[in-house]
Amino acid sequence: MAVPRILVGFALGVVAVLIVVSLRALASPQTPLEPGEIVVLTGADDSVGGQRQRLIDQWNDDHPDNPARLESLSSEADRQHSEMVARAQSGASGVDVYNLDVTWVTEFAAAGFIQPLDGSVNTAGFLAKPLETCGYDGKLWALPFNTDAGLLYYRTDLVPGGAPPAQIPPTEADMRRLATGRQMKAGYAGQLGDYEGLTVNALELIWAAQGDVVDPDGRVVIDSPEARAGLERLAGAMVASGGLPPAVLPESRTYTERDSTEAFRSGAVALMRNWPVAYGQLMDDQERAGAGGFDIAKNFAVTQLPGPSVLGGQNLAIARDTTKPRAARALIEFLTSDSSQRRLFRDGGLPATRHTTYADASVREARPYADILLAAVEDARPRPRTPHYALFTAVFQEVVREALTPSARGRLPADAVSRLTDALNGRLR
């Protein structure tokens, strides 16, 4: 008997669909987690009380067949980046999950170092700005682990009337008010050392002057009067004038976050730009009130920067060459869950990436600046998004360094725009 052709076609169709679906199933994370250790390559855990490790311990208790391990790198972003890229390029990174700075997701995605998350990942509840940094080329490549925004710290015992200046760097009138009857070396300290801190601080100071470096269309626009004014104002602020201390501590040119915290604590400056983690460090100051020491915890407050902050933070992504993508994804979902985010922020001081955390009563009690931080994150702006961010930031730092030399007095190098445009595209001339 001849089999009706329609039936044969139907049968072949069913078989074809089955094959496709089966192969898709093999590539998707819905089957049980792959057993074995999950290695998370991350910057050092700066949270108060090592909360990241505590979360990992909790995961390990619940998943004895999929234990996770934090492999820690330097807390300096540039140093983390180099090691992560070198590992990813080696093709045998031994890494399952990367904890990437928000500026690296684009680079790692474009270079094929990480794999996209499929559409089944639930992204509801994340803050919009941090979540945006996880996307590239129409796909989701990571989930936000913690976010960050710069804040303005001020010494309540040194700032008259408890109201910080409305502009950073402080104006001459601000400095007159701050310096009266006080022994201070300068008004304000930031992080202008030769590392990512210089990029962050310079961008914020340019934004504060209503300028920009790269516009939303990816064009370099640093050659505007506003951006130039921002850099010139910064260069001028590092020079003492009118019998007043400089508005910006000249030593900031070599400072990292830790150095500026120390200058702020010692009273060398009345104002400081720093990340929220400095709040916990100042509150937990071991030397405070000891043997007649100064109690910084009772003498500072924090508020939003007068202008937008750079959006900081880290995102968790699955390594391309992992053999445990389902386990890696499950771990990422655990670390970015509501309960984990609450713990990281409340107990560790790492700013949360989920809305609900900021409304939590226990969080608000432990982190009284939660509202200020949330507003700062919502107002924050991302750094330029390019697969060549490492080159871009290096060239931008060179440009800023040249502009801040005494002979330049804040003037941009003539070729700044072409150099930065090349760098955005990965070119170096």
Add this chain to the structure above:
Amino acid sequence: MMSDSSGQPPARTTIVSAVILVALLGVATWIVEQAAEHPWRALAAALVIAFVTVVPRRQMVEIMKWVIENWKRIVPAGILLTLVALLAVLPLRPGPVAAVGCAHPAEVRVLTSVDELAATRTLVRRYERWTADHNQDAPGCPTVHAFVYAATTAAATSALARAWRPDGAQRPLVSIGPRPDVWLPDSTVDVREVRALARRAQLPEPIRAINSIGSSPVVLVTRAQVPNPAPAWSRLVPALLRGSGPALLAPDPETSTVGLLAAAAYLSGPDGKPTSLAEARQRVRATVVAGPDAGAGAGAVLCRWAGAPPDTSALASAIVSEQAWLRFMGMNPPGAECPGGPVPSGGISVAPAGTPVLDHPLVEFTWSTAAQQSVIDGFRRWLFGGNGRDAREAVHLRDARPDCSALELNPCVPADLDVTLDRYVEAQRPGRVLLALDTSGSMANVAGPAGLTRFDVAARAVVQALGQMGPRDEFGLWTFPGAGGKGQRQLARIAAGSEGHRRQIGEALHGARPAGGTPLYDTIVTGMRAVAAPAPGVDRRALLVMTDGKDTGSGTSAEVARRTVRDMAGRAGAVLFVVATGEASCRDPLDAPPGGARLSLRDLVAADLGGECFDARPDQLTATVAELFKRLWRGE
């Protein structure tokens, strides 16, 4: 023939068909389990179930029969179908996304010293540019991204010897940074140290290749008068350190190779060997050591040197590499990168006879993969080619000197650097000094034609005394009398000599006003107990009292003070120095209790146990304090 005459399929065909159907249903069931979140799978399951349900059994068997009969055609078709499906699925796997502009460059991790950070960045940036210029496939795209970072000598050598693996509390990936692909230290002295550490710990040899890329002598940069040609360091240094305050700047020997070679220079005795411990204590305190946290290594040393007042001997000289000096002077204007702007240098550099030479090796490691090694090979070839030579000249490196590149028996560096380092560490063990300044009413008397009071002059001497103490020395400042004319006032507690602590003392002196009596004995008793208090690692302890009169208002006697001084000297090695000025004198008898012995200040200080009393006119106070500290550090 697959069917019998009745038209029924044979039993074997029926069984095979049943098995296939059951398998299909099994797969369908498995898919249904997943179907909730996956519409594609739900569709597949529905199709299977529809197929099994809708097609009559007989036709189903016919289909199976047909499949069995035509398996030779069906299997290749199935394989083809699978390949097509794979092609459909593979794009779901991650892969490089079409990037904007250039391809991702190869990452190279370049470790260097704190002193060489700026120069090394300049060097490798030139290499990156060169790879961009010579990229035929994508002009302008660098093929290498070199990340340059610095570590102190001790941290780098220790981590490299262990192949950058963690060891107990030491985690180089955290404390230093990435595991390097190449290392550009200052000298083969550092390479020798890595090998020695690895050998001692019986670890595999971590170093694959060493090639010197250039050389640079250690030089003295100075505003002082020095003979030309300059004599050897052992003759030059005593002349430079003749004054009372710190005269010399140098990198920290414990963290910098240039600092270690500098220490070999300023701690060298007449025979070229390390000087005595007593002499070393004093020389170490006459030298300001800049650690890596003070800024960017040699550049920070030169900024500080250039920023010192030009009309004094304070910090008139610095020891750095010639390369660092030339880089500093090559800025436009010189010192343009110093915090706060350019600084007038107004000095010269001299290379004393027999000065050490840095040979700047390029070190490669055994752990590099073939791909990494290929990138490193490219860097090395460039470095030793024509373009690399230009780059090396641009960072002020002289040509490599084969005679200065030997790992062992290198004539260009001192042989006994371990002894130098030990001597340095021993010499800078901290002292614990309490300064007690008389602020009784008589200290308000005018001390000289300039209208300065005794207190003003004594306060200057105290500030000058701070310059005699290193950053690790602990010191504090009291004045007497304290509140209500009794006891003492603590203007600064005894603490390590940070800049902040020194500033606090200076500010506290500004606010002090002479008034009241002179509770001298109480101050000596309480002060001696304070300096003798337990303090781990402290080497020398002293109470320095400056007074202009006899005791008034103490609750204790001269005899009790004398006994306390001897007791504390015997127990903790604490000594008492008294500087007597104005109406006070070391020899004059102090008031004696009824029936008691008449003691003098000289009797109180227990000279046989190291104490001493100095008579000084107000105009001699500063010089006297300087001399006193020399004796303290010498242990005389």
